[in-house]
Amino acid sequence: AIAMTQSPSSVSASTGDRVTITCRASHDISSLLAWYQQKPGKAPELLIFQTSFLQSGVPSRFSGSGSGTDYALTISYLQSEDFATYYCQQYVSYPRTFGQGTKVEV
Amino acid sequence: EVQLLESGGALVQPGGSLKLSCEASGFTFSSHGMSWVRQAPGEGLEWVSTILNNAATYYTDSVKGRFTISRDNSRNVLSLQMNSLRAEDTAVYFCARDKYGSEDSWGQGTLVTVSS
Numbered sequence: 001a002i003a004m005t006q007s008p009s010s011v012s013a014s015t016g017d018r019v020t021i022t023c024r025a026s027h028d029i030s031s032l033l034a035w036y037q038q039k040p041g042k043a044p045e046l047l048i049f050q051t052s053f054l055q056s057g058v059p060s061r062f063s064g065s066g067s068g069t070d071y072a073l074t075i076s077y078l079q080s081e082d083f084a085t086y087y088c089q090q091y092v093s094y095p096r097t098f099g100q101g102t103k104v105e106v
Numbered sequence: 107e108v109q110l111l112e113s114g115g116a117l118v119q120p121g122g123s124l125k126l127s128c129e130a131s132g133f134t135f136s137s138h139g140m141s142w143v144r145q146a147p148g149e150g151l152e153w154v155s156t157i158l159n160n161a162a163t164y165y166t167d168s169v170k171g172r173f174t175i176s177r178d179n180s181r182n183v184l185s186l187q188m189n190s191l192r193a194e195d196t197a198v199y200f201c202a203r204d205k206y207g208s209e210d211s212w213g214q215g216t217l218v219t220v221s222s
Contacts, residue, residue, distance in 0.1 A: 001167070032207055034207075034208035034209075036151070036209075038151075042214075043200055043212035043213065043214055043215060044143075044151060044200070044209075044212055045212070046205070046208055046209060046210045046211075049205065049206070049207075049208040049210070050206075050208075055210060087150065087151050089151075089153070089208065089209075091206075091207030091208060092207075094156070094164040095153060095164070095165075095166045095167065096141075096153040096156070096207070097153065098150060098151045098152065098153065099150075100150050101150045101151070
C-alpha cells in the first residue's frame with residue numbers, strides 16, 4: 001500500500017494567514033491526489049482533485065500543487081470557516097490511502 | 107442535489123454481523139463508483155471499499171474476506187455486509203460517491219460500535 005505522510009500534524013494560525021500543508025507519498029502517485037476538509041462532527045468535503053483542480057463551489061483561496069511524490073495544499077488567506085482538519089488521499093492504486101490529517105487551529 | 111443517506115449502524119458484539127445501507131438520490135447512481143470510508147473515534151479517515159459502475163470491487167486488507175460491498179442499481183442503494191466484526195471496526199462509516207477516484211459527495215455517516 002502507498003503510505004501518505006502529511007505535515008505538519010497541526011498548525012496554529014490566524015485569519016488572514018497563508019497556510020501550506022504538505023503530503024508526501026511513498027511512491028509516485030502521478031498527480032492522482034485529492035484534498036478534503038473536515039469539521040468536527042461533519043462529513044469530509046472534497047476541496048481539490050487531481051492535485052490542483054478545485055471542486056465546484058470551493059473558494060479560490062484554496063489551491064493545490066505538486067507532482068511525483070510531493071504535494072501541497074495552500075490556503076492563501078485563512079478565513080474563520082477554514083479552521084478544520086485537512087486530509088490528503090491518493091487514488092492511483094488500491095487500497096486508496098489517506099494522510100493522517102492536519103488540524104488548522106487558532 | 108446529490109444526497110446520500112446511510113443507515114444500519116448499531117452496537118454489535120465481537121464476531122457479530124451488520125449490514126449498512128446507503129440510499130442515493132439526485133444523480134444517476136448506476137453511472138458512478140461508490141465507496142465506504144470509515145473514521146474511528148478521534149482518528150483519521152480510512153478508505154474501506156469501493157465498487158465501480160462495472161461492479162468491480164476493492165477492499166482494504168483488514169476487511170478482506172469479512173466485508174462485502176454491493177449495489178442495487180434498481181433501488182439506488184449501496185450496501186456493506188460486515189461479518190466477523192472486531193473491536194477495531196468501531197467507527198463512523200461514510201458512504202461516498204466516486205469521482206474518478208476521489209470522493210466528491212459524502213453522507214453524514216452511521217456509527218458502528220463493536221463491543222461486548
